[in-house]
Amino acid sequence: MTTLEVTTSSPEETQAFGRRLADQLKPPALVLLYGELGAGKTTLIKGIVSGLGLAPAEEVTSPSFVFVHVFGDRLRLYHVDLYRIEEPAELETLGLDELLAEQAIVLVEWAERLSWSTPALALRVHLEALSDEERRIRVEGG
Numbered sequence: 001m002t003t004l005e006v007t008t009s010s011p012e013e014t015q016a017f018g019r020r021l022a023d024q025l026k027p028p029a030l031v032l033l034y035g036e037l038g039a040g041k042t043t044l045i046k047g048i049v050s051g052l053g054l055a056p057a058e059e060v061t062s063p064s065f066v067f068v069h070v071f072g073d074r075l076r077l078y079h080v081d082l083y084r085i086e087e088p089a090e091l092e093t094l095g096l097d098e099l100l101a102e103q104a105i106v107l108v109e110w111a112e113r114l115s116w117s118t119p120a121l122a123l124r125v126h127l128e129a130l131s132d133e134e135r136r137i138r139v140e141g142g
C-alpha cells in the first residue's frame with residue numbers, strides 16, 4: 001500500500017495531477033473519491049478523463065441526475081456520482097457491480113455513500129479544501 005499526498009493551488013494544478021494519475025490506471029480499475037462538495041473531485045476527474053484521451057476536460061461534468069456518465073469505447077470509463085443517492089436500493093439499480101466486472105475504469109464521486117465494503121484493490125483519493133484555492137489530495141493505492 002502506497003500513499004501519495006500533494007497540495008494543489010489551482011483547479012489547473014488539480015487537473016494536471018489527475019492527468020498524472022491517469023498514467024497509473026490500467027483497466028480494470030476502481031477509483032474511489034472522498035471529500036466535501038467543492039473539494040475538487042470533479043476537477044480531478046476532468047484531468048483523468050482528458051489524460052486518458054477520452055474527452056476534453058470541459059465535457060466532464062458531475063453526472064448528478066443520471067448518476068453515471070460513460071466515456072470511451074475500447075477503453076471504457078464510467079464516471080459515477082453518488083451525491084444524490086438516498087437509499088441503498090438505488091445503489092443496486094445503478095449496477096456498480098456490473099460496471100466493475102467489465103474491463104473498465106470506474107471513478108466514483110462521494111464514495112462515502114457506498115454501503116458495501118469496497119474492494120481492497122481500489123485506489124482511494126481523499127480531497128480536502130485547505131483554503132479557497134488550496135486542496136490537499138491524498139491517494140492511497142492497494
Ligand SMILES: Nc1ncnc2c1ncn2[C@@H]1O[C@H](COP(=O)(O)OP(=O)(O)O)[C@@H](O)[C@H]1O
Binds near residue numbers: 009044
Ligand atoms: N486547487 C484546486 N483544485 C480543485 N478545485 C479548485 C481548486 N481551487 C479552487 N477550486 C474550485 O473548487 C471547485 C471544485 O469543484 P468540483 O471539482 O466540482 O468539486 P466536487 O466535485 O468535489 O464537488 C471548483 O469551483 C474549482 O474552481
Ligand SMILES: [Mg+2]
Binds near residue numbers: 041042062081109
Ligand atoms: Mg463533483
